[in-house]
Amino acid sequence: MPHRHANRRIGPFALTRMLAWLRLCAIAGQSVAVLVCALWMHLAIPLLPLLTGIGALAVFAVFAAWRLGQPWPVREWETILHVAVDTLVLGYLLYFTGGASNPFVTLLLVPIALTAAALSVPAVLAVAALAGVAYLLLLYRYEPLPLPMHGGGFPLHILGMGVNFVITALLLGFFINRLARALRMQQLEVQRVRERALRDEGILAIATQAAGAAHELNTPLATMRTLLPELRREHAQDTLLEEDLALLQEQVDRCRTILREMVAFGQAQLSQEAERMSLQAFVHGCLERFQLLRPEAELALDLPDATARLVLRVPAGLRHALINLLNNAADASESRGSDAVELQIRCEHGWLELTVRDHGPGFDSQAELGELGRSGKQGGLGLGLALAEATAERLDGELTAGNTGQGAQVRLRLPLAAIGAG
Numbered sequence: 001m002p003h004r005h006a007n008r009r010i011g012p013f014a015l016t017r018m019l020a021w022l023r024l025c026a027i028a029g030q031s032v033a034v035l036v037c038a039l040w041m042h043l044a045i046p047l048l049p050l051l052t053g054i055g056a057l058a059v060f061a062v063f064a065a066w067r068l069g070q071p072w073p074v075r076e077w078e079t080i081l082h083v084a085v086d087t088l089v090l091g092y093l094l095y096f097t098g099g100a101s102n103p104f105v106t107l108l109l110v111p112i113a114l115t116a117a118a119l120s121v122p123a124v125l126a127v128a129a130l131a132g133v134a135y136l137l138l139l140y141r142y143e144p145l146p147l148p149m150h151g152g153g154f155p156l157h158i159l160g161m162g163v164n165f166v167i168t169a170l171l172l173g174f175f176i177n178r179l180a181r182a183l184r185m186q187q188l189e190v191q192r193v194r195e196r197a198l199r200d201e202g203i204l205a206i207a208t209q210a211a212g213a214a215h216e217l218n219t220p221l222a223t224m225r226t227l228l229p230e231l232r233r234e235h236a237q238d239t240l241l242e243e244d245l246a247l248l249q250e251q252v253d254r255c256r257t258i259l260r261e262m263v264a265f266g267q268a269q270l271s272q273e274a275e276r277m278s279l280q281a282f283v284h285g286c287l288e289r290f291q292l293l294r295p296e297a298e299l300a301l302d303l304p305d306a307t308a309r310l311v312l313r314v315p316a317g318l319r320h321a322l323i324n325l326l327n328n329a330a331d332a333s334e335s336r337g338s339d340a341v342e343l344q345i346r347c348e349h350g351w352l353e354l355t356v357r358d359h360g361p362g363f364d365s366q367a368e369l370g371e372l373g374r375s376g377k378q379g380g381l382g383l384g385l386a387l388a389e390a391t392a393e394r395l396d397g398e399l400t401a402g403n404t405g406q407g408a409q410v411r412l413r414l415p416l417a418a419i420g421a422g
Helices: 002-009 012-040 047-068 076-095 103-118 121-140 153-234 239-271 279-293 316-335 383-394
Strands: 275-278 298-302 311-314 340-348 351-358 398-403 408-415
Touching (some): 012 076, 012 103, 047 076, 076 103, 103 121, 279 298, 279 311, 316 383
Antiparallel strands (some): 275 311
């Protein structure tokens, strides 16, 4: 999606749309100029051929507007054809109004300037060649522009040059500024895509390391699960050691459960199948897992009943994103001697918002949100934020962070169109 929007901001489509607006301005300006010369200044210009040319340009303007509304892409050669039509109509009008001696002949340069800002070098050369041929023809073949009945042809020419200068300056300044701004936006979009690619590459490297570690840890965990029951039978009389061995066996089982969840998460990611459940079931499942990881945390949940009944198609990474945010919040609160963590869930205007608040020191104003290897919390790595932000972007959502009066706040916003069960 970002690439598609970026391509529509600059290139053939953007130039063709800009030409459509410029064409409407040309039709209005040419109509006014012809009527003023014929009716007010009483110049003996061929009114019917001029109005016919303007009418033909108006018909083409309607076709161009229809074409821009079609789904198929605008190619460069098609944009050149639009420029060619505009140039031919302008040359036709200049032919009946003095040819190259008309002060408005320099308007032939405007398509070249616009093309140079949006199309390739061959396209610019083609448009320049077309304008050059039109100018050469107008040097030798044209209908002389009749002078006013009371004389004063030279002042009229000077006035026309002044008006032409103002029109050309406004057109070039306005439209080239729009093209340049679109180009800057495209460059920013490319930079954001590159940054996302680098971040995703880092996340992929971490995921690869995690998969390898999970595979290697499975063997020693299986060995410990085999030996611990034997040790407990051998030392059944030692109460203190029995308690320690029971706790150790519980932790080993917990590690195996975590590894199995990692494998299941990877399989779910590969299958790209979303899990259908209510928002309440999803949230409570995440909170149960979080309480197992952080039993000391005091979690306050704010989930309205109407929102809790919402049915979602839960992607594989959303659960881990929320748990990461809660775990980060618990770490932040713990650094200030607090166990309080808050989770607020709202559904408004087609968006699902999950807001996590802590009572920690807050984010560093200089830190970048989600940048790998950096964190706004003391002792953090920023990895949880990076994973959550990546999940939000995959779902066309956003992750925002800020400081409150009591700590930090991270809000995960997801469009219901991406996760709603419909």
